[in-house]
Each structure stands twice: as C-alpha cells, then as structure tokens.
Amino acid sequence: MEILISLLITAISLLIIAQLPIGVEVDNFWKALVAAIVFGILNALVKPILVFLSIPLTILTLGLFLLVVNAIVFGLAAALVSGFRLRYGFWSALFGSICLSFINGVLSNFVG
Numbered sequence: 001m002e003i004l005i006s007l008l009i010t011a012i013s014l015l016i017i018a019q020l021p022i023g024v025e026v027d028n029f030w031k032a033l034v035a036a037i038v039f040g041i042l043n044a045l046v047k048p049i050l051v052f053l054s055i056p057l058t059i060l061t062l063g064l065f066l067l068v069v070n071a072i073v074f075g076l077a078a079a080l081v082s083g084f085r086l087r088y089g090f091w092s093a094l095f096g097s098i099c100l101s102f103i104n105g106v107l108s109n110f111v112g
Helices: 002-018 029-045 047-053 055-060 065-080 090-111
Strands: 024-026 084-086
Touching: 002 024, 002 029, 002 090, 024 029, 024 090, 029 047, 029 065, 029 084, 047 055, 047 065, 055 065, 065 084, 065 090, 084 090
Parallel strands: none
Antiparallel strands: 024 084
C-alpha cells in the first residue's frame, strides 16, 4: 500500500513540476504515473550503480555531485517515457530533480 501511495505522490509531484517554468513537460496524469513507476525502478536499479561509480567525485564536491546523479536518473526517466519531456535538457533534469525531492517531501508530510 505504501508503494502505491509513494507512486501517486510522485506522479502528482511530476504534474506540479510540469506547471513550473523549468522545462519539464508531462502530457497527462497517466504519463506522470508511468514516469513515476519508471523513476522508481531507475532509483532502485541504476542510481546505486551511479552513486558507487561517482564516489570520488562525490567526496571531492562534498556531496554536491549527488545532485548530478539525481538529474541523470531524472533525465533517463524522461528519455524512457513518451509524454514526459525535458525542454532544456540537463538543466531541466537538474531543476526537476531538485523540485521533485522538495515537493515529494512536502506531499509525503501531508499524507503522513
């Protein structure tokens, strides 16, 4: 049940982010839900590998490189889901991933 709530929160967060002027575009709720599922799978499978491979850069930048890793995963999700686009490429992915983390946190606190 918690997974379904998490997916719904992420889908709603993506729809909110699509309304911000940062270049993230989502066609409709169903595309946002598919993007949330793909994003969850990528976070489970690809992100740990990227984090492991980027440990030296993460240490060198005092953890800021993890923002880039999150942007890469966000961009991969956009590349894999039709109807989920990044107008400005990497910058949209970077700002989108930051906004997604923030909005997911706020919505999760409301849900409890």
